[in-house]
Amino acid sequence: MNLWQFVEPSMLVNLAIVVPVIGALLLIAAGNYPNLRESVTLATAALLFTIVLVITDNTFNAVAMETTWVALFPGLSLTFVVEPLGVLFALVASFLWIITTLYAIGYMRGHKEDNQTRFFFCFAIAISSVMAICFSGNLLTLFVFYELLTLSTYPLVTHAGTEAAKKGGRTYLGILLSTSIAFLLLAVMGTWAVTGTLDFQPGGIVADTENKSLLAVLLVLFCYGIGKAAIMPFHRWLPAAMVAPTPVSALLHAVAVVKAGVFSILKVAIYIFGIDRLKEIPTADVMLYIGAATVLISSSIAMTKDNLKARLAYSTVSQLSYIVVGALLATPIAAAGAALHIATHAVGKITLFFCAGAIMVAKHKKNVSEMAGLGRVMPITMTAFAIGAISIIGLPPMAGTWSKWFLTIGALEADKLIIVVTLMISSLLNIAYLLPIPIKAFFAKQAPSAEPWSWAEVQEAPLPSVIALTVTSAGCLALFFFPQPLVDLINLIPGINGAINGVG
Amino acid sequence: MSVIVDYYNYWIVVFLMMAGFYVVISANNLVKKVVGLNIFQTSVFMLYISMGKVSGGTAPIIIEGVTQYSNPLPHVLILTAIVVGVATTAVGLSLVIRIKHAYGTVEENEFQNEDDAI
Amino acid sequence: MLEQHLPALAILLPLIAAPIVFILGRSTVVWLLATFTGAWASIVAFQLLLTTLAEGAIHYSLGGWSAPWGIELTVDALNAFVLLAVTGVSTMVLVYSKESIAKEIDKAKHGFYYTAYLLAMAGLSGILITGDAFNLFVFLEISSLATYTLVSLASDRRCLTAAFRYLIMGTIGATFILIGVGLLYMKTGTLNMLDLAERIAAFDRSRTINTGLAFIVVGVSIKLALFPLHRWLPPAYTYAPSAVSSFLASTATKVAVYVLIRFIFTIFGPDYVFYDMGMDMVFMFLAIVAIFKCSYMAAVQNNVKTILAFSSVAQVGYMVLGISLVTTTGLMAGLIHIFNHALMKSALFMAVGAVFYRVGSVEVHAFKGMGKQMPFTMAAFTIAGLSIIGVPLTAGFVSKWYLVSAALQQNLWVIAVLILLGSLLAIVYIGRIVEAAYFHDVPEGRDASKLKEAPLLMLIPMWVMVLANLYFGIDTSLTTEAVGHASEWLFQSTELLEVAQ
């Protein structure tokens, strides 16, 4: 903590955005020396995490942090304001960046990928954009960095350069860019035209707006404009993005990018519409049920996928809609649950992706059907997978329990029984498509090999990768037993106001 | 009747303009297009000169004892416009010659078929 | 001493440099002289803009004869702003020209190139600054004749037919303007723009004035390639030498848009044009059709220069759309897009020219693998392309923002949606080229080792334009201040006239 005590609190926000960029430039300079390059990346990630920790500390101490860069238009600037929800997301993203970097080093080397410098560079730029999204003080800033995030992750998706990668990249860019320009920009500008401001304010900024049907349209535009939230039918980009190397899928398409989407929706719900006002908007319910439908449909699709990453991708689509549903239920507890789900789903899903990648590197297996009996060869990986899967399903003693619990309570509070039922069915579906994988890995009937299991059989992925997935699976457990810090943070969000004090 | 006396000049000029304009847009031969352009422009010059006329006036060169002169300003403008016209004609005709060298024809539909038109 | 003569200098610098360049012939000195002239003219334009922003309009009576008897140069925020864009971009294209025309134009004709270029610049500056309707016609013809020459300098024979078509359409347009100005003159007896405005506002609307308006609008619309009068533009931009395409795409049509604005707002007054004559609906309809039809046309072409040419017509649609909204914000959007579009299109055409320099073709397949072979060129193309699409932090985003705001201010949600959908089409046509550059290998039979990065003298101006795209996408103070002043003044002036009435 002492590291940053001489820096002004507001300056920290700038640092959080700029440090990854500097790191990116440094690692380009170190491009020809892989060891140096990766040390730079790790160091940057660690540095960023410390910055975010200090910001978190300041948030608890109610130190106001904001900074303005440049006025893009008269009365509209690129502004960054720290608020608890953003801090939560920043914490998750920056912490997982360290782990992912560690993992990526093992993965990329193990996989002998080309263009590793470009890979790490784009990765750092993407993280910088995510930080900017976390701390954005108005919708314009959010929009600007939302687009930057799309563009900076595009080279990562198409990293392999194969025909499939190109096709995936086209879908990725096409959907994300189109929805954001056609819907999100329109929504942002519509808000600007209606209210005359774009600042995120506690309680929302549309309180004085009489025209409800206009707000209804705006809400739909926001929900679909934020294509990164992957609400059906604009979810196709996420499975398409799975052609990327696994670390990318892990951090960006389980954590940073997709969470940037649902984070934006949460932020719009809380700070633009305001939770109270949201209830009165007719389309909130419509979008709520579309979200619920997305939860169920994509879970069902996930079951049909044999490719592990594709299955995980559809699982992600489904879980993202939990958060959308939480935001649109428009009760404080549901919103808190949604916020918490950002963190809990992140650790769970990243663990699963890490495992998928580790299997790919170690055994070159992509499909679920080939993974029977893998527990003998990769016991650590498969154990981690089981932990992650249970967390995603939402069973104790894993982190996912809490967020699903609050979401369900929120749905009950809002008198939306259909949503409660949906959540229950979805959990069952989760069990159906996730749990069989570790179970078969450990207990499937193998070809008659009477040999008792021994360590000699073990063929794990490279050490850095194994460490990474161990850490995240430990995280799943830790967040179950010690969720209090995160809960405290969420309680600071205006509109939630300590709604979930009873936990722990 | 007075309408005719007042405007007959303009009407004929309009007719001339449109004749020239028609040749420009409908002619297939590029030389004829340029001729049409010239007729079009010359007729526009006549519009200007017509408006400068004052009945009973003389050419705008100061002579003792004359008080009624036609308006000199349209004349000045048209002097300039004539020069602009001949300049355009010269460049246009040079292009026609080069097109003849390049395509062997100056009929619009023939060279359009040779290259895929945009 | 020169301060008081700035308006005259803006025209005279290129005008006097042109004959000198022609006498000097075809050496490197000529290039230096032309570039120097361009740079000086840009500085003059910048000074003019600062002066007008600080002190208001400048009037300069040529020959010492006051208006309306003599010809007056009138500089206000509007034309100073456009002048800055035109001279600035022209200068950068001049820098770029040296290497580019070495490849594309016969060495013996380089002297003609620079002379015609400077004449075109002088003509465009003259159109922008003059305060006299007939003088505008004269400068219009100077710039037109010079551009016909420039287009015809390419070695592809198709440039000849393109130039001829351009000449016929351009001359018809100019003659229409001449007829229109004649009709106005007939009713008012004056040619000075401000005097015309006063007298038109004072007279009752008459059929003659209506016809004059119609002819001027149609004539200018030909010049600015407003759909459906745009047919001359794509071939001209496609077959002209790359440097010329870059120059024309970023200046000629922009100046024509300026002329449209000047006639509508300063001379006729928006009340008359839009409320009495209902032209706003016509413009809006044509602009929307232009955006979609020509963006679509751009998306299906195979020649990159044709793609960019159709894109230009579509972008002109955005400018006209801004004007047709008849609000200060709408006009600001149109004006800002004049400036920003000049920045992006010049950069794009420069990048295309650089590829032509190495590959010798501008078909989309010629771009395959260029991302690796010519990284700086293709990066420039990509960034400028993002600007066309309207991605945040580029100049194109600023234009789009104002345009959509203007539409929303008027509660025209449909228009706002259409604007945004239109920019999706830009993703398609830019995306195709970018994809070819980055995701394909150099085709078989093309020696990749020879496809090096473009020469520095092409890269530098290209990147200056790219950086300008980024700069004006982030720091919009200069552009918004200028267009804010300009559009407020344009609307105000008509109100003032009404009060006087």
Next chain:
Amino acid sequence: MTEVLIDLVLLGMLAMTALRVIFLKDLFAVVMLFSIFSFVSALIFINLDAVDVAFTEAAVGAGISTVLMLGTIALTGRTEKKNSHSSILHLVVVCVTGAALIYGTMDMPPFGNADNPIHQHVAPRYIEDSPKEVGLPNIVTSVLASYRGFDTLGETVVVFAAMIGVLSLLGTARPTNKRATPESGLAKHRVLHVVAKIIIPFIILFALYVQFHGDYGPGGGFQAGVIAAAALILYALVFGASFAHRIVSPRQLEVFAPLGVLLYASVGLVGMIKGANFLDYNVLASTAAAGQHYGIIIIELGVGLTVFAAMLGLFYAFSNQVERSNVQ
């Protein structure tokens, strides 16, 4: 009434000529009809008191333009082929445009009425004050060279631009080879030789007269330049281009044309140096009147020089093309 009658007859002739042009396929006839059109227009201009304009139209339209067109059809063939595509759309466009114009004439000030706005505003000052302010009896020259001198500078630049365009397209005339010379021109026609030798000096003299007398009567630098060019064109036609090149070579023309523009502009610059606005002649000499006089003489020279060089240059370029194709 006679004026009106003459006007009507001439306009009728124009209308017939224009109609013939539409339907004729023989391009030679079309060009000659255009020449007639131009010439008749010049007569109408005289009838409408625009003597300077008439002079110019006759020299340019009936003269230079016709020569250039004839040169072109000599290269491109003299008949227009049958036009296959439908022209109904064109007819509609033309009718709509024409209808708009007729609609516009409905509110026009009556033809020839001295109370029309254009005779009341701006122009009166030219008529009443220009003899004092500029000091020339020919008001057109005063307005052209002084009040609207900037237009005329522009006009000179247009001519220069046209020359640039034509030369870049057709190439600068190369010295023709010796063997081609006898066939070219009209070398065998003795009568022409004699007549030309007698006429050419007078034409040049006339050109000089028009150049310097433009202040007092119709004429000026532009007309003078065209006439002087015509003298040399005649010489080239009769004796062959290579002889004409010996008098004024294409290379010299390429220097004269820009020099004329520079001469014009420099008058303006001197005014600027002397502290007045660009093209303000009042400061050129001790009194305003003398200043105007000097200024106008020099700029008219500039115009004359550029126009002469450009017109002759155009002719050289065109005739060079014709000769080259003859040689082939």
